[in-house]
Amino acid sequence: MSKTSPPSAEAQLAFLLTLQRVFAEGDFTATYKFALLMALADLSIELGEDDGFGMRVSITQVAEQFIALYWRQSEPYGAGGDDTNQGVLIQNKGDQAAVLSALVDFRARTGTSSLAQARTMEGYPELVRVIATIVSAKPLQYLQNFGGTTQEFLYERDGRGFICLKPGIPYCLRRFHPLVQQLSRTHWIDHIKSNKRNRPILGDGDDLESFLFGTSRHSLEVIKRELKKMDGDGCFYCGKRMGDRMKDIDVDHYIPFSVYGRDLTHNFVLAHPRCNRSKSDTLAAKPHLEKWLERLARQDDNLKEIGFTAGILADSETISNVTRWAYQNAVAGGASA
16 A cells, blocks of 8 residues: 555554553543644644645644633633632643643733634734643653553654654544544543542533533624624525524534534534434535535635634634535545535
């Protein structure tokens, strides 16, 4: 097999077995390694191709993924509700994870709760530099240590601020992206729940997964209101009128959240609740895809503005790459066009 050919079935199985060993035999003193796996999987979709090549990724790119993953988690759990035991969740067995501390400090100094706005601030590049230093010294150094040895099966470091994903690894991370994400999230949640210092903060709350990885209710309400102004009153899928009652309108991830778990403004549409439930975690049919791609091109500037208002990142190029990957993956898996 040439380096340009996708990994063989045997190589893909070896990847999964080694990944399983990372979760089973690795030392997880903080949630960083889960975040790193999720970041590399997302970057493989956003920047990679379905071939056998490796991929060069800057530590700065990884750091920005970390900031996006931890941003909401740097606010108190239960904020905005009636829970009196509010606090930032502890994500390290020792002192608070340095990434969280840096984000909490940045938010306090700048007075912003919006990641989209934070990225426009003068101090943001320095925040990225700080997070990149933490990522380089911690998870990038230790993720591939498990079972008492070091196995560089995912990447090598080049010593110049980059890592090189090995040939075939971007393909495997793309191919098994939902699995990598779900395993990482499940272990991340368990890690937080198992920390005794989090018990007074968590209380009887049952929305930890939504808090860690979902979209804030406030942001969704802003998205809903602004998309209705932009797109009008028709359900994206059936085209029929949704009405004026906002509670009867759903905000839907066009590329399902279970398929690609980053929130980007370009990935949201409005739909009837029944249409949203009917679509569920599947990809929409070709006519909807064509309509959606046309909308992305036509409304790009408006979607960026909506994202800034809602505090959610907007990136048309990334969502286009994600869409291409998702539909190619579906076709490769036997789905009809």
